[in-house]
C-alpha cells in the first residue's frame with residue numbers, strides 16, 4: 001500500500017521553481033530515499049510534506065488523505081514526524097523533556113489540568129514517561145537523560161532529534177540528512193537505528209541523505225531529484241545504472257557511488 | 261547533577277517531585293513555619309515590604325511564564341495588573357466580595373491580555389515588544405479616560421479585602437491572603453512547567469518550527485500563555501488595589517512594566533525560583549537605598565536632597581552591573597552555591 005503519494009507538486013520562490021511537477025510514492029513499511037545534488041529541492045520537498053511550505057500546485061496524500069488543507073501542527077496527529085537538516089532541538093529543555101514534548105500530539109490533557117497537576121495530568125505524565133524511556137533505551141540516550149539538549153555533542157544531538165521524532169510514534173518519519181557531519185562510527189550507529197526503527201517499530205522512512213553508501217545499503221526504493229524534477233525512481237541498483245542519473249551526478253562530489 | 265549525591269529514584273513519579281529529597285522538604289517546611297510567624301515579630305514597615313514582595317512575586321512569576329518560558333516579550337505587564345486592579349476595585353465598590361472580585365479582576369486581565377496577545381501570532385522579539393508597549397499606552401489612556409469605572413485621574417478608593425466579615429486591613433493581616441495567592445501562583449507555574457503546556461511553551465521559545473512539527477498549535481499556545489499570565493497579573497493587581505486602598509492610573513505606568521521585566525531578568529529568565537529572587541531584590545533594593553540615603557543625610561544634612569536623586573542612578577547602576585556580571589540571573593548563582601555545599605569539603 002502507498003502510504004505517501006506526492007502528485008505533480010510544483011513549488012516556486014519568486015518565479016524560480018524549487019520543485020517542478022514532482023511525483024513519487026512511498027510504500028508503507030519501506031525505507032525510501034530522496035537523493036539529488038545540492039539545491040535539487042530535497043529539503044523543499046520535505047517542507048511541502050510537513051507543511052512548512054505550501055505547494056503552488058499538486059497534491060500530497062498521507063494514507064489516502066489530502067494533506068494540503070491540514071495545518072502543519074495537525075499533521076503530527078495524522079502520523080507524520082520529521083527531523084531537520086540543521087539541528088532544531090529545544091536547547092533549553094533536557095533530553096527527557098525534548099522527547100516528552102515530542103509526544104505532545106499523543107497527550108490530550110489541557111492547561112487547567114497542567115496547573116492542578118493531579119489525576120488526569122499525573123496519570124498521563126507517568127504513562128508517557130514510560131513510552132519515552134523505551135525510546136531513550138532504544139537510542140542509548142540514558143546517560144544524557146537530564147542534560148540540556150543544547151550542551152550535548154553534535155552526534156548526540158542528532159540522535160536526540162531522531163528520538164523526538166520517534167516519540168510521536170509516527171507512521172511516516174522524514175529524515176533530512178541524519179548522518180550529515182557524523183564520523184564513520186556515528187554514521188554506522190545511525191544507520192542501525194534507522195533499520196531497527198523500520199523493522200522493529202514498523203515506521204515507514206523517507207530519507208534524504210548525501211552519503212550514497214548509506215543510501216544504497218538502507219533503501220528499498222530510491223527517488224532522484226534534479227532541479228526540482230524527478231529524474232529517476234526505482235531500486236538502488238536500477239537507479240545506479242540509470243544514464244540520466246549518471247549524467248546529473250557527473251563531476252559532483254557524491255558521484256563515487258556510481259562506480260560501485 | 262539531578263538531585264543529591266546518593267539520591268536514587270525508585271519511580272518516575274518520585275523523580276518528578278518538585279522537592280525530590282526529604283531533606284529539602286524538611287527545610288521548606290521549617291522555612292514556611294518561621295515565615296508564617298514573621299508578622300508577629302516584625303514591625304508594620306517590614307511586614308509592608310513583605311506584602312509588596314508577595315504582590316511582586318505574583319506579577320514576576322506570571323511575566324516569567326510568558327516572557328521567560330514562552331519567549332513572548334511583554335512591555336505591558338504593568339497595565340495588565342492595572343486592568344485587574346481597576347476591575348476588582350470597581351466590582352468591589354459594586355458590592356462583590358473579596359476573593360470573587362479578585363478572580364473577576366484576573367478574568368478581565370486575561371481577556372485584555374488575550375486581545376493584546378493577538379499580535380504575537382505574527383510578530384516576534386522586538387516587534388512584539390513594541391506591540392505590547394502600544395498595549396501599555398492604550399491601557400493607560402483607557403484608565404485615565406474611563407472615569408466612570410476607574411475614577412480617571414482622581415483614582416479609585418477601594419475597601420480593604422475582607423473574608424467572612426474579617427477585614428485584612430493592616431499590613432500584618434494582609435500578609436496572609438497575599439502570601440496565599442503568591443504561593444498558589446508559584447505552584448501553578450511550577451506545575452505548568454513540568455507538564456504538557458509548559459513544555460510546549462518552552463518549545464515555542466526555543467524553536468517554533470520544531471514546536472509546530474511535534475504538534476504544538478502555536479496560535480493556541482501563545483494565546484494560552486498570554487491569558488494565563490495576564491490572569492495572574494490581574495489577581496496581583498486586585499491585591500494591590502485592596503492593599504493600597506487607593507489606585508490611580510499612574511501607578512500602572514510603563515515604569516512598573518519595566519520593573520517586572522527587571523525582576524525576571526535579574527532573578528533568572530524562565531525560572532520560578534528566579535522570579536522570587538528578582539521580586540525580592542527589586543522590591544527591597546529601593547528600600548535599602550532609601551535607608552542608606554537617609555542615614556547619610558543625617559550625617560551630611562546639606563547633601564540629603566542630592567542623595568535622594570542619586571538613588572535612582574544607583575538603582576539603574578545596580579541593574580546594569582547585574583546584567584554584565586550575572587547575566588543568567590540570581591538563580592544561577594544560587595545553584596552554584598548549592599552545588600558547592602553539596603560537595604563540600606571535596607569541591608575544588
Ligand SMILES: Nc1ncnc2c1ncn2[C@@H]1O[C@H](COP(=O)(O)OP(=O)(O)OP(=O)(O)O)[C@@H](O)[C@H]1O
Pocket residue numbers: 013017018036037038039040041042043044045085
Ligand atoms: N525559503 C526559500 N526561499 C527562496 N529560495 C529557496 C527557499 N528554500 C529553498 N530555496 C531554493 O530552492 C532550491 C532547492 O533548495 P533545497 O533546500 O530544497 O535543496 P536541497 O536539495 O535540500 O539541497 P541540499 O542538499 O543543499 O540540502 C534551491 O535553489 C534553494 O535556493
Ligand SMILES: [Mg+2]
Pocket residue numbers: 042043044085
Ligand atoms: Mg537540504
